[in-house]
Amino acid sequence: MSQSSTHTNDTPAPASSRPSGEKQGKRPHRHRTFSLLGSASEIQRDPLAFLLRTQQLGEVVRLRFLFSPAYLVSDPESIKHVLQYNARNYNKDLITYTMFRPLLGQGLLLNDGLSWLHQRRLMQPAFHRSRLSTYGTLMTDATVTMLEQWKSSFEKGTPVDIAEEMMRLTLQIVGRALFSLDLNQEVGTIGYAVTTLLQLFVDYVFRPFPPLSVPTPRNRRLQQAIRSLDQVVYRLIAERRTHQMEGDDLLSTLLAVQDAETGQGMNDRQVRDEVMTLLLAGHETTANTLTWTWYLLSQSPEIERRLHLELNEVLGGRVPTVEDLPNLKYTRMIIEETLRLYPPTPVLSRKAIGHDELRGYPIGANSLIMLSPYAVHRHPALWEEPERFDPDRFGPERSATRPAYAYFPFGGGPRVCIGNHFAMMEAQLLLSTIAQRYRLRIIPGHPVEPQMVVTLRPRSGLPMTIHATERAGRQHS
Numbered sequence: 001m002s003q004s005s006t007h008t009n010d011t012p013a014p015a016s017s018r019p020s021g022e023k024q025g026k027r028p029h030r031h032r033t034f035s036l037l038g039s040a041s042e043i044q045r046d047p048l049a050f051l052l053r054t055q056q057l058g059e060v061v062r063l064r065f066l067f068s069p070a071y072l073v074s075d076p077e078s079i080k081h082v083l084q085y086n087a088r089n090y091n092k093d094l095i096t097y098t099m100f101r102p103l104l105g106q107g108l109l110l111n112d113g114l115s116w117l118h119q120r121r122l123m124q125p126a127f128h129r130s131r132l133s134t135y136g137t138l139m140t141d142a143t144v145t146m147l148e149q150w151k152s153s154f155e156k157g158t159p160v161d162i163a164e165e166m167m168r169l170t171l172q173i174v175g176r177a178l179f180s181l182d183l184n185q186e187v188g189t190i191g192y193a194v195t196t197l198l199q200l201f202v203d204y205v206f207r208p209f210p211p212l213s214v215p216t217p218r219n220r221r222l223q224q225a226i227r228s229l230d231q232v233v234y235r236l237i238a239e240r241r242t243h244q245m246e247g248d249d250l251l252s253t254l255l256a257v258q259d260a261e262t263g264q265g266m267n268d269r270q271v272r273d274e275v276m277t278l279l280l281a282g283h284e285t286t287a288n289t290l291t292w293t294w295y296l297l298s299q300s301p302e303i304e305r306r307l308h309l310e311l312n313e314v315l316g317g318r319v320p321t322v323e324d325l326p327n328l329k330y331t332r333m334i335i336e337e338t339l340r341l342y343p344p345t346p347v348l349s350r351k352a353i354g355h356d357e358l359r360g361y362p363i364g365a366n367s368l369i370m371l372s373p374y375a376v377h378r379h380p381a382l383w384e385e386p387e388r389f390d391p392d393r394f395g396p397e398r399s400a401t402r403p404a405y406a407y408f409p410f411g412g413g414p415r416v417c418i419g420n421h422f423a424m425m426e427a428q429l430l431l432s433t434i435a436q437r438y439r440l441r442i443i444p445g446h447p448v449e450p451q452m453v454v455t456l457r458p459r460s461g462l463p464m465t466i467h468a469t470e471r472a473g474r475q476h477s
């Protein structure tokens with residue numbers, strides 16, 4: 001299997017294809033399961049456990065909560081149907097996204113229909129493979145700068161919060177790569193606002209009243225967080241417009257674009273929505289992937305040893321380049337396996353526009369459809385020892401027999417993550433640059449627990465101590 005096809009569910013499979021995967025033939029034949037269960041409080045208490053438990057009840061499980069009929073859909077064929085084959089029947093006009101609208105507006109992530117298609121086509125070239133290769137050096141440069149800053153913690157033996165460090169790093173990278181922005185000053189403001197928003201979002205899903213327009217303390221905090229992000233983004237747009245800076249980055253494209261018929265450009269609000277969407281969608285997810293990778297590596301010395309062997313062999317101490325990526329196969333498999341166990345977007349949601357059928361079940365118009373990479377990636381009928389961290393699952397042979405949507409950390413179909421190749425390249429470059437110099441170890445006794453706050457973060461951060469990797473001295477000395 002090619003490197004990208006392990007995670008990119010964006011090419012239609014032949015109609016005859018059937019789930020096979022590592023557990024081909026062992027899957028219990030469970031069709032037409034249709035259950036009623038669940039309550040908001042149960043989900044609120046432990047959403048991840050709820051997802052795992054519920055998917056065991058069947059391929060299409062009806063949930064009794066929220067505002068409309070809701071279904072958890074867990075078999076790869078039906079997931080493919082929703083995301084790919086019949087994608088036109090599903091949109092993002094969901095009440096659960098209401099809170100994100102003031103933040104992301106009509107940006108790509110929440111947009112729908114023709115407007116979405118227009119914007120997606122406009123932005124796609126910035127994510128083209130040939131374009132991505134130009135971002136490699138800025139990714140490793142930013143990482144090397146971070147490593148310089150880690151030196152004193154390394155020497156003193158003081159821990160650093162890896163979750164926070166990965167956020168800072170990936171935010172700087174996405175700002176520089178797509179918008180030529182130096183976000184050094186703004187990293188703190190953005191980080192705080194994003195954390196606040198994600199926490200308030202979870203609260204809002206379970207307690208939607210009073211609505212956002214009522215100035216309760218919660219809603220005021222929310223507006224404040226959005227305002228502080230707005231200030232940053234509008235200022236950056238204004239600076240670019242005022243200085244008429246020439247550039248060939250995505251921000252220039254967004255500012256220069258004109259409607260073929262009207263000749264009108266995008267207004268500041270539209271540009272702001274896209275910039276905000278890409279800054280947020282483009283850093284938190286990759287940061288979480290790397291954070292969980294460091295955690296998993298710290299728990300798996302044998303896998304870490306194989307990683308170091310590959311790095312020594314391929315790089316021999318030098319900083320990686322984009323050309324090295326095809327040779328850093330095990331490094332990539334580690335990232336793919338992390339994305340299986342801790343997919344940064346643990347649940348994808350859609351609204352059914354019209355009536356449909358999934359595995360013979362009628363799905364009414366306006367139903368909420370939930371697809372959970374987190375749950376499906378741990379489905380015991382699809383994965384051998386699903387809880388085990390085992391990057392070898394992503395070797396070519398075992399990947400080849402896996403049904404496409406048994407693994408979908410980047411979604412799939414027309415709305416597959418636009419940044420998927422960007423993210424994989426970034427994760428591979430950052431992991432190999434850092435791991436060549438340092439090994440990271442969690443503070444003994446520190447609780448590490450995944451928390452679903454839209455994305456999947458470690459609930460109490462990830463303080464780790466920094467230790468030298470063999471051959472590290474040859475890298476940047």
Ligand code: HEM
Binds near residue numbers: 108343417420423
């Ligand atoms: C490991 C990192 C990442 C993961 C796991 C991830 C995951 C996802 C997923 C699952 C979706 C589909 C959501 C849905 O169908 O409802 C998505 C969409 C999207 N992602 Fe990512 N993402 C990552 C990195 C990035 C990066 C680096 C960027 C940009 C620089 C980005 C920008 C977007 C955008 C704009 C969309 C909306 C696409 C559309 O609807 O047309 N993501 N991402």
